[in-house]
Amino acid sequence: MPIRGGLPPRNPRFVGREDLLARVREMLGTGPVVLLPSQEHQLGGTGRTQLAIEYAHRHSEAYDLIWWIPAEQTSGTRAALAGLAQRLGLPESRDLNRTLGAVRDALSRGEPYRNWLVVFENANRPEDITPYLPSGAGHVLVTSRNPRWTTEVAQGLPVPVFDRADSVDLLRARAPELSAVDAGRLAERLGDVPMALDLAAAVREATGRPVSGYLEDFDRRAAELAFPTPIRVAWGLAAEALGAAAPADRVLLELCTFLASAPISWRLLWAARTLPLDPELARTVRVERRLRAAMRRIARFGLAGLDPAGERLTVHPLIRGMFGQELSSERHAALLRTVRGMLAAGDPGDPDDPAGWYRYAELAPHLIHSDLLGGDAEEIRQLVINCIRFHYARGDYDSSRDLASAAVSRWRDGLGESAEQTLLAGFHLANAMRAVGRSADARTLNLQTLRTQREVVGADDEATLATANSVGADLRMQGHFGQARQLDADNLVRYRRLFGESFPTALRCANNLAADLRLLGDFRGARALDEQVLRHRQAIFVDGHPETVSSRAALAFDLFGLGDYAGAADVLATRPGDAIPADHPFALWAGRCAAMAARRRGEPSARALAAENLAMSRKRFGELSVDTLASAVSAANCAQADGDLDEAHEMLERAVIRYHAVLGDDHPFTLAASAGLAGVVRATGRHSDARTIDMEVLGGLRRSVGSDHPFTLSCANGLAADLFAVGEVQQSRELAADTLRRSQAVRGTDHPDTAACAWNLARIGADDAAREQALNGLVKAFGDGHPVFRATAADLHLETETDLPPL
Structure with a gap:
């Protein structure tokens, strides 16, 4: 099968x-x-x-x-x-x-x-x-x-349409006692149209109406219509018969015609029990047993399909359209209000919770046909917002964007630009825009939404804070790390004042601020925040919750930045009960940092770990994702450490090209990846080419993140080696000395990269005492037997390659 x-x-x-x-x-x-x-x-x-x-x-x-x-x-x-x-x-x-x-x-x-x-x-x-x-x-x-x-x-x-023989066969299959002659008379009047034949057979079966009586009714109904067609007449007789047998069933079906052709579950119809309804309809929908019986009767008259389990009705588009044409404007408006209220009553809430996604999957197809965007009740518009979020949470960014865009357009006209739910829809639209690569549009919309929210509901409103967080994400994506830190720091103060420091959204804001600090090179500040967030999340969530995994990965990146590679590995190794899949974004962050720590510790497994992480990132995010590109940089660093310069060069060259396309020429990540490419070029002996790259990159990094940022220090360390190799010894010594001073001030004297800078300066200066002191510093930082000492034994420059934190 x-x-x-x-x-x-x-x-x-x-x-x-x-x-x-x-x-x-x-x-x-x-x-x-x-x-x-x-x-x-x-x-x-x-x-x-x-x-x-x-x-x-x-x-x-x-x-x-x-x-x-x-x-x-x-x-x-x-x-x-x-x-x-x-x-x-x-x-x-x-x-x-x-x-x-x-x-x-x-x-x-x-x-x-x-x-x-x-x-x-x-x-x-x-x-x-x-x-x-x-x-x-x-x-x-x-x-x-x-x-x-x-x-x-x-x-x-x-x-x-059918040929006549097939029409007769269909009618007699439904009513074996029907003669071929009578079946032929029906088929001729019904024009051999399959839907008309099916409706006629269903009505006769449900009512016991003889052929002659049905044909009389058919002629009567046709005479009442300006443009009678077989389907229209047969539908009218079926709807008439259903209404005569069970008036509440007909009303229930009329409600269904305001919904889509997608299956309509009994749970959705059952939600109408909370609404003000006609007494007979209220009695029908109030009890599940009666509701299911009504669904069976509707299907029996051929006006809808019913699945074998009796769970869902499906109404043909033609049936929907014909019911709509029969309704007066007043009746249409009344039924539409009921349908909108029914949909809103079926909203499970919390669209981020996968447990409720099946309910949203039932509701979402019906939003357009019921014109939910035109609903005048707040709870109806909230369902639209929740469906926008549901599509986003499920990863359907295009559907989220399309629905959000339609909501913003309608609500700006109907409610005004400053209405609360117009602004909420704008916030979700910006999220979807960012997810589909329209970062600049997302930032513009977010800034506009944030400005209006602060004017209308105030800076402390929860929706305002959510938009401010989104603006912070935009700023990080654009490389404006300092601005993101200022905004997120203000947000965190407000969140903690309103909700307390352990409230989940306050913890997310603290997590964002820690990300800003990490991107700025303030690993100590980031570590303090991330340790605090991790403790709170461990108290709130079960082991293996995605947000706990996120905090562990963030703390590992902090420790890595501080030069505590063993500590980073330990944080990532102690993850009891993790339930998220290996390709979850947070798990991929953790896996990348594990490979980075293994490389810095000189472990042979680092390259395989990085390659596996890159492969999963490509499958999960695609080639142009910033997560995939950062994973490619780390994998290239591992390849270079393993001596495979060709592989490292190819990976970094491709990553730099894509960073230029995705983030722009002046983004710190684009520049840092370019500095990494210069390092590989330098390792192949092409010092003049590496010098050209590093000179341009260093100027860009100093402008974007400052002279003391780890990205800048790494590039300066490489450029000093370039200058020395091409004979510009004095400039090389001055730059190496300046880089060491800055590294000691920013990262500390015991940081492995500071120790590497000390070795490089001693090597340039040909100072034996300084070399001895630098070697002692390297032993303290890396331990005896580390591969770094193969490079010092060969009197080689030590790279302080850059790995890129998550944005």
């Missing part, structure tokens, strides 16, 4: 279509196929979805994998493809776009399944699914109402 995901159950009453099924099979051999309505029935109802379902079941043995994707909305498409990624065993990326690209590529390669079928249902905008269409040996089948498909994307196959 093939693996099946989301495939609807087979229709036991499916009849005919043999020629069409054979045609689908033939056409799929040459590329994707899209099933379209026939020219005479552009609105649908000719059975495209049922044909796709039957094809998938009938030919299931030919496939290893069959995956059904609801594609009416992009977010639903992306969610279904994310589920396929898990089934394919693909690593989850923090950015869902990367995961979906990996799904497409894996299917195209035929790994791990060569023969597969992917069905996109209700894909009415070709451009929405084109980025996800795989190639390869598998098959892609699409259903759509939109005829605007080009042959470059998919081959169109119109699905016509």
